[in-house]
Amino acid sequence: MNSPTDSNKPDAGAKSREERAAEEALTPSSRSVTFGPDKPLKLDAGGELTPFTLAYETYGSLNEERSNAILVFHALTGDQYAASPSPVTGKPGWWSTMIGPGKPIDTDRYYVICSNVLGGCSGSTGPASINPATGKCYGLDLPLITVADMVRAQTMLVDYLGIDTLFSVIGGSMGGMQAMQWAAAYPERVKSAILIATASHHSSQNIAFYEVGRQAVMADLDWHGGRYHDFGVTPRKGLAVARMAAHVTYMSEQSLQSKFGRNLQNSDHKAFSFDAEFEIESYLHHQGMTFVDRFDANSYLYVTRAMDYFDLAADYDGQLAKAFMGTKTRFCVVSFTSDWHFPTTASRTIVHALNAAGASVSFVEIDSDKGHDAFLLEEPEFFDAINGFLHAADRSAGLPETQDTKKDERS
C-alpha cells in the first residue's frame, strides 16, 4: 500500500490518526462497492472513470416496498459516517444528532444511506486512491470531478442497493448542491429534497476563499505538484492554512466574538510575539492541525473545485427555474440568519426558482448566531422544521407503517 509515512510530523499521537486516515482512504472500514469496467462513470471533464469505488454507510432498514430510503450527503470535508463513529477520529458521526432512532431523520422509520463523495478521501475513489494504470496514487492524474459526477456515481450506488425511488435526498452546503442536482437530474427518483444552507452556485466570494485555500496547499513545498505520497510527506502546513481560512467563513462574526473576543491564550499580559497569543488563533491552529490528520490535501483541491464549478442554472440556459420545471418533488429549503458563506439570499434564489417552476416548496430561515456551521448543530427550530417536513412528506407519500410492525413480527 502506498500510505504516506510522515517523517515530518511533530507528534506521535497525530501520526497514528493520519495513518488511519490514509488506510481508510484505500480500504474503508465501512461498506463499499466497486464498479468495474462494465460500468464506467462518464465524467463531465471528459472521459470515463473505471473502475471506481463508493464507500458508504447505511442506518435503519429498507422496507419491503423499498420506499423508505433517504440519501444523505456530506459537506466538503465530511464522510460516510453520518451517524456512526468515524474510524479515524473515533468521534460520533457528523450528523448523529439528526440521524438515529426517534431523531428527525428517524432510523426506526427510514433507511438512511450516506456515501463518501467521488473525489473524497474516506474510501471512495479520489486522488488518494490507487490508479490501476500505474499502481500508484492518482494524485492530480485523476480527472476533475463535478457535483454532477458525484451524483451520477450515487445513482449507481442506489441502483446497486435495489432502490428505484428515494423518499428523500438531504444535504447541507455541498450536500445541498448534491441534493439539488439529484432533484434536477432525476426528478422521478426523488420524492422530496431538503436543501440546507446551500446555493445553486458558488459566488465569486466562495470561489475566492477556496482559491486561497488551494493556493496555500500548492504553495507548501511538501505538496510536490500533488505527488507528495511518493515522497512520504504531506503538505500539512498548506492544508492547515486552507482549513483555517475556510473555517472562518463557516462561523459568524458574532459567534467568534462571543466565543473568543480578544481573549489572550495563556496569560493576562501581551508577550509581543507571533505565537498564538489570542484564543482565536490557537483555536484556528487547532482546527487546522486536526484537519490535516484526517483529510487528504489533493482531495481538498478536488472537492473544493467541484463546488466552484457547480452552477445548476448554467446547465439550463441560465434559468434555474428550468431545472425544476414540472417537478413533482417536494422541496424544503433551510437557511440560517448568520450564515455568510451560503447566505439566505442564496437560498431565496433557489426558492424563487422553485416558485417560478410551480414546485411545492417550503422555506425556513432559522434564527441562529452559529453561522454556516449551524446546519451541523442541534438548533431546535431547525430540527423541528426537518421533522415537520419529513412527517408531511411521509403522509403525502403514503409511506406504509412497515418499520415498527415488521420489527414486532420479527421479535
Next chain:
Amino acid sequence: MSRSEKKPLIVGGRADNTRIDFELVADLIEPGTKILDVGSDDGALLELLRDSRQVEGRGIELSQKGVNKGVARGLSVIQGDADEDLIYYPDDSFDYVILSQTIQATRNPKLVLEHLLRIGRKAIVSFPNFGHWRVRTDLLLHGTMPVNDYLPYTWYDTPNIHFCTVRDFVNLCREVDADIEKAHGLQGNGERISFSAPWWFWNLFAEQAIFLLSRKH
C-alpha cells in the same frame, strides 16, 4: 405581518372551532384547485382548504414560527413577504390567491392587489372595515384612533399601516380593473350582510369584508 399578530382583529374567538372568516373563504373556493395563501400564519386556513376542498395549497408567511407550524402541518409554506416576494410568481400560476387580513399591513396595497390578480385567476381579499360605525363614533365622539376588541392596537404600535373602508376597497378594485364577483360582509355578531345590501350599508355595519375578485377581461 403575520396574521397571528393581528388575530384579535378578526371576528375570531367565537365558540365554533373554525373561524367564521375561514368558512366564508372556503365557501368561495372550488374543490381541487391550486391556491396561494399570502400571509398564511400557522397554516390553519390552508389545512382547512386542503382537507375540506382538496386544494393544492401553498403559503407565504413572514414569521418563522408560523412557517414552522405550517410545514409541520404538511403544507408547503415559504418564509416571505407579500410586498417583496409576489414578484417571483409567474402569471396565472394559481386558481386562487388569498390575502386574508393582511392587505392593511402591506406597504403597497395597490401593487400587492395587482400581483394577486396577475398570479391567480381569482383573488380573495379579506380585511377589517375602517368605515364601521364603531370606528366612526370613536373618532367622532372621542377624537382618538379606535382601540377596541377587533382593532386592538394603538396608533403607534399597529402593524396595520394602510387601513381602508369597504368603499375605499371597492374604489381600489375599480382602479386595478378588478371585477367583484362576490362579497361577504360580517357584522359584529357574526351575521352575514346580504350581497344585495347597498355599499353604504356595508360600509357602516360590516366589521369585516371578504371579496372574491377576478381580472376584467
